[in-house]
Amino acid sequence: MTTALPTPPALPAFTREVRLVTTPPGLPAVEHFALAEVPLPPPGPGHVLVRNTHFLVFPGLRTLIGGEVDGVPLPALHAGDALFGPAVGEVVAAADDSPLRPGDTVSHLLGWREHALLPVTGCTPLDGALPDPVAHLAQGSAAYGALTRLAHVGPGDTVLVTGAAGAVGSLAGRIARLLGADRVIGTTGSREKAERLVSECGYDAVVLRGGTRPFAARLAEVAPGGIDVLLDTVGGEQLTAALGAARQGARFALVGALSGQLSAARRGGSAPTEIDAFRIVVKGVSVRGYSGADHPGVEAEWTERFGGWLRSGEIGFPHVRIPGMARAPQALTELIEGRHFGAVVVEL
Structure with a gap:
């Protein structure tokens, strides 16, 4: 008696994707996107077909949509283009000679x-x-790389992380703590997020932005002795204030510039701010931008350490899961508006 092999499931003839309908004059909103159904050919030699299960909503899309991509290692998005970004999924079809197999x-x-x-x-x-x-x-690789390769965080350091409730910052506090920092301070725009940063993400204190009091004055209250390290995802007045709080020999690692990138008055590719060059000189402050491409070994090192920390419970992955492709454009709008805590992931 012979047993018939199971019939492979039929491949879909069509799939859906999110497209940019028109280039917005300011910040992108739901009306600037649409779901499109497109033909799905089978994979040819050297290709695979992947059924996506999750993908990341990330603020860099604002820059790609705005078209200011000089120096950015990703292409601009034009009207009619499908959006793209980090995703995970399952291979459902592959050419016979492919090293990847279904499943x-x-x-x-x-x-x-x-x-x-x-x-x-x-x-x-x-x-x-x-x-x-x-x-x-998770976007922890940038925080880990900047803190280990540029800032060299260690015992005795007071670390300031701007935009601490975002995808990078929500991991950066715990990373800094695991690397030996004595005190970790974050910044955010809401008391609810501030409470979560302290209770869940390794922060000792949080500086709230907004209101009538200058941000620099609030930072001085929380860090009266100054800071040794800045991990900056924001720029703007927070970078200016951090320089005012810098100790001798402070190390500043810049991984983002959301103050300009998410500004309705800009196109996503600039974030000018005023800093005190005299203080940089007399305090011996180093200011460096972090690019993962300049540190090719960081990603593998981060993945290994992140996996160990996750399994031991020393770190978590703060994120929100948005159900369904149809809600993805709204998720991008909510990310830009700062409504979520941690990374924003669409679950298909």
């Missing part, structure tokens, strides 16, 4: 669609280094 879990950069047809070289197999594949969408 493999991978990460790639073709999110914002239900299925991704892409080269094998564009996929990273996920080998179980992290207990949950979705954690591969």
